Each structure stands twice: as structure tokens, then as C-alpha cells.
Amino acid sequence: xxxxxxxxxxxxxxxxxxxxxxxxxxxxxxxxxxxxxxxxxxxxxxxxxxxxxxxxxxxxxxxxxxxxxxxxxxxxxxxxxxxxxxxxxxxxxxxxxxxxxxxxxxxxxxxxxxxxxxxxxxxxxxxxxxxxxxxxxxxxxxxxxxxxxxxxxxxxxxxxxxxxxxxxxxxxxxxxxxxxxxxxxxxxxxxxxxxxxxxxxxxxxxxxxxxxxxxxxxxxxxxxxxxxxxxxxxxxxxxxxxxxxxxxxxxxxxxxxxxxxxxxxxxxxxxxxxxxxxxxxxxxxxxxxxxxxxxxx
Numbered sequence: 001x002x003x004x005x006x007x008x009x010x011x012x013x014x015x016x017x018x019x020x021x022x023x024x025x026x027x028x029x030x031x032x033x034x035x036x037x038x039x040x041x042x043x044x045x046x047x048x049x050x051x052x053x054x055x056x057x058x059x060x061x062x063x064x065x066x067x068x069x070x071x072x073x074x075x076x077x078x079x080x081x082x083x084x085x086x087x088x089x090x091x092x093x094x095x096x097x098x099x100x101x102x103x104x105x106x107x108x109x110x111x112x113x114x115x116x117x118x119x120x121x122x123x124x125x126x127x128x129x130x131x132x133x134x135x136x137x138x139x140x141x142x143x144x145x146x147x148x149x150x151x152x153x154x155x156x157x158x159x160x161x162x163x164x165x166x167x168x169x170x171x172x173x174x175x176x177x178x179x180x181x182x183x184x185x186x187x188x189x190x191x192x193x194x195x196x197x198x199x200x201x202x203x204x205x206x207x208x209x210x211x212x213x214x215x216x217x218x219x220x221x222x223x224x225x226x227x228x229x230x231x232x233x234x235x236x237x238x239x240x241x242x243x244x245x246x247x248x249x250x251x252x253x254x255x256x257x258x259x260x261x262x263x264x265x266x267x268x269x270x271x272x273x274x275x276x277x278x279x280x281x282x283x284x285x286x287x288x289x290x291x292x293x294x295x296x297x
Contacts, residue, residue: 023077025109034100037090044079046109052078052234053133054113055205057198059146060138061216064250066113068227069134071246073111076236081105082114091167103127111234118201134230135205138216139296140195140287141271141280144188147195151179151187185279188271192286199290206293217268223251 027042054069056062070080083105087097098121106112106127122128179187205211212233219226227243230236238246271280284291291297 022074024074025077025079027079030105032105034092034097036092036096039086039090039092041081041083041086041105042079043081043105043107044109046107049108050131051106051108051127052111053115053128053131054111055115055118055133055135055202057137057140057143057202058116059143059150061136061220062116064223065134065136065214067250068223068230068246069111069113071249072227072230072234072236072238075238075242076234078236079110081110081112083112084114084116117198118205120201129210131210132234133205133208133211134214134233135202135211136214136216136219137199137202137294139268139271140199140290140294141188141275141283141296142268144191144195144283145184145271145274147191148179148184148187151175184274185276188275189279189282189286192283196287196290199294203293220268223247 026045028045029040030043031038031040033039054066056065066082070082073080083097083102084094087094094117098119100121102121103125106122106125108127119128182190206213212229214226214229219229224243224247227238227246231238271283275283
């Protein structure tokens with residue numbers, strides 16, 4: 001039987017309950033400069049264990065996935081480090097920052113996320129090879145269609161406060177103008193090789209025992225299942241009420257398509273609605289290796 005104290009205890013107010021579930025990790029700032037501008041990040045003070053990684057492919061549910069992991073990491077005292085986003089805002093391209101040795105930044109107590117291309121430079125870091133990883137992918141034909149609308153309308157621009165950021169923003173604006181002047185069938189064929197290469201760079205993770213592989217199509221309408229898969233793999237916990245709160249943040253399924261929204265259309269198979277049959281045939285041939293390996297037909 002519960003005691004009087006048990007029965008008389010009032011449940012915490014929603015804000016108090018939310019705060020009690022967040023475990024802010026102890027961190028310290030680290031600033032690096034790779035030749036353009038300073039990048040400052042917070043790293044965990046932890047010295048034991050392994051770091052964690054969350055990896056995605058551009059336009060393949062990566063933003064949803066990273067938002068989930070960042071939310072859940074705060075409930076488990078794990079510091080989230082969004083390396084690609086930090087470099088992007090400072091005006092660095094992926095090609096620029098990924099060629100540097102960043103092994104000193106990969107340390108225990110952190111989950112590294114925001115990756116939309118395989119961090120090849122990390123492959124030889126001992127902390128990366130042994131780390132638990134989560135990786136989400138999507139039918140590349142749908143992802144290419146989504147990328148077209150992102151490049152044309154909705155992709156955010158780098159911060160213009162620095163000279164490097166200003167130049168990067170101008171490059172993105174030029175890319176947007178070029179995309180708007182290109183029809184979607186031409187665009188996807190022009191970008192098929194690059195997307196194929198991105199997916200194939202991730203091929204090794206499909207058989208990596210440390211990696212939980214997630215197919216976008218399996219979870220886009222089952223996000224609670226996706227959350228629990230991630231929690232189980234990282235050996236994290238999250239109160240049921242906070243899982244529900246997370247679902248409210250990420251369960252965005254538009255009632256109607258809006259080409260200028262970031263979340264434009266989530267239904268699998270969109271390439272069949274947007275591309276001509278001839279383009280799909282050519283795309284299937286151009287991307288045959290990744291379609292076979294990632295089991296899309």
C-alpha cells in the first residue's frame with residue numbers, strides 16, 4: 001500500500017518535470033581556426049567511455065534524425081556536438097573542413113551529429129571506429145527530388161557576419177538561381193553521380209556491428225518506434241511524457257505539398273510523381289549500384 005506521503009505528493013508542474021529530465025553535461029569551450037574564421041564548440045569534460053555518432057544523408061530525414069538525437073541526448077547527460085553545422089555557419093564547405101585532422105575534437109561524453117555525408121576523414125580515428133553509430137538513409141531518387149526543391153527554395157544560408165560566411169552565402173544564392181533555371185528532370189540527372197557517391201561512401205556501415213541502420217521509409221510514419229530504436233542502441237532512457245513531447249516537435253506531415261517549405265512532402269515514392277518515366281529509367285541505370293546495395297527497386 002502506498003504511504004500517506006506517497007498519496008499526498010503532488011506531481012511536478014510540466015515545466016519542472018521537463019527541467020528535471022534534462023541533465024546538462026559539464027563542458028568546456030574549444031576554439032579552432034582552419035584558415036578562414038574561428039569555430040567554437042563545447043566539448044564534454046568526460047574522460048572515459050566512447051563518443052557516439054549520428055550520421056545521415058542529405059534530404060533523407062537527416063534533420064529529423066539529428067533533432068531526435070539532440071533532444072534525447074540532453075535527457076541522458078550527453079553533450080551534442082553539431083560539427084558540420086558549426087563549420088557551415090562559419091563559412092566552411094564540407095570539402096574544406098573534412099580534410100583536416102579533427103581527431104582531438106572526438107572525445108568521450110559527446111554525441112557527434114549533423115553529418116549529411118560520410119565523414120571519411122574520421123574513418124581512421126580509433127574513437128570513431130569503435131563508437132556506436134546511428135545511420136539513416138532513403139531512396140536516393142526521392143532524396144534527389146527533395147534536394148531539387150531545397151536548393152531552389154528552402155535551404156538555409158550561411159551566416160553573413162564573417163567574410164567567409166558572406167562568400168558562402170553568395171555561392172548558395174548563385175546555386176539557387178541556377179537550380180531555378182533548370183527543370184527538375186535535368187537537375188536530378190546532373191546530380192545523380194554525386195548522390196550515388198555519397199551513398200556508396202556509407203556502404204561500410206551496412207555491415208558495421210557498431211551501427212544501427214535505419215531506412216527512412218520504415219519510420220517516417222512510425223516515429224515513436226524510431227525513437228525507441230535509437231534509445232535502445234545508445235542505451236539511453238527517456239520518460240514517456242518526454243517521448244510524447246519529442247513526437248510533437250518532429251511529427252510534421254504536411255496535409256498538402258508546399259514547394260517552399262523545408263518539410264515539403266514526406267510520402268515515399270515521390271520521384272514517380274515528379275519525374276518523367278524516361279528520367280526514372282535513366283536514373284535507375286545511373287544509380288544502379290546504390291539502389292541494389294541499399295535495396296531499392
